Amino acid sequence: MIKKTSIYRQPSFHYLMDSEAQEETREDYDDKQVVTEIMARCFIPTVITNISWEIFHFIGHEIRITEAMDCYGAVVWPSALVLCYFLETNTKQYNMVDKNVIEIGAGTGLVSIVASLLGAHVTATDLPELLGNLQYNISRNTKMKSKHLPQVKELSWGVALDTNFPRSSNNFDYILAADVVYAHPFLEELLITFDHLCKETTIILWAMKFRLEKENKFVDRFKELFDLEEISSFPSLNIKLYKAVKKNQRSV
Numbered sequence: 747m748i749k750k751t752s753i754y755r756q757p758s759f760h761y762l763m764d765s766e767a768q769e770e771t772r773e774d775y776d777d778k779q780v781v782t783e784i785m786a787r788c789f790i791p792t793v794i795t796n797i798s799w800e801i802f803h804f805i806g807h808e809i810r811i812t813e814a815m816d817c818y819g820a821v822v823w824p825s826a827l828v829l830c831y832f833l834e835t836n837t838k839q840y841n842m843v844d845k846n847v848i849e850i851g852a853g854t855g856l857v858s859i860v861a862s863l864l865g866a867h868v869t870a871t872d873l874p875e876l877l878g879n880l881q882y883n884i885s886r887n888t889k890m891k892s893k894h895l896p897q898v899k900e901l902s903w904g905v906a907l908d909t910n911f912p913r914s915s916n917n918f919d920y921i922l923a924a925d926v927v928y929a930h931p932f933l934e935e936l937l938i939t940f941d942h943l944c945k946e947t948t949i950i951l952w953a954m955k956f957r958l959e960k961e962n963k964f965v966d967r968f969k970e971l972f973d974l975e976e977i978s979s980f981p982s983l984n985i986k987l988y989k990a991v992k993k994n995q996r997s998v
Contacts, residue, residue: 777980777982784824787830800822823925829857830857832987844865845919847861847869848922853924855883856883858870869897871899873902877900884898903936907942921952925953933967940968945992947991951989953987971993
């Protein structure tokens with residue numbers, strides 16, 4: 747009996763293992779395929795100049811972005827590409843046309859540019875020292891191309907929110923964020939800013955690269971205020987894409 751049982755169980759076990767291995771292989775392949783497609787949207791010039799710039803291709807447009815290599819906020823990070831790709835390929839479910847959209851930590855402005863080219867009313871925000879380059883990139887890539895003229899505004903997380911972004915006038919359909927969580931000391935202020943800008947129907951679309959334990963702790967803290975849903979994952983980049991709404995509110 748024991749021998750007979752083991753004979754019948756062994757193939758089932760190996761079948762299960764084979765199925766799991768095949769599923770992991772398939773997921774790994776799919777991840778690499780999508781990541782390859784995302785990264786192919788970026789063209790890095792081979793000619794060296796005194797100004798760092800890159801070209802990206804989204805929504806049928808060539809988007810030229812000027813960067814500053816001496817500042818984290820003035821560089822295009824992979825999370826921004828992931829979010830841009832998601833917006834471009836999910837226009838039916840997340841339609842940006844005529845929607846009020848704000849990007850926090852906009853950096854070089856790539857995500858805001860893509861949202862604007864998709865038809866949104868966009869407000870791109872970041873620290874005061876980044877606004878010059880942000881405005882330049884947005885103006886250069888959206889002028890005569892976007893349905894609505896994007897705005898660029900200063901937003902230091904947690905600072906003068908009631909003055910600069912009064913709750914009564916915050917009617918954002920979407921908050922966009924790419925790679926805003928990393929080793930900086932303003933995570934609590936970031937959370938306060940998310941909460942301040944959100945109304946009951948606001949949807950947060952947030953691409954995040956996991957590097958350190960701080961990221962996991964922030965996600966746990968974030969879940970105290972928001973219903974968080976992972977809508978996509980890119981293991982080879984260590985990036986996850988989230989959708990969030992305020993807690994105890996119906997998802998849109």
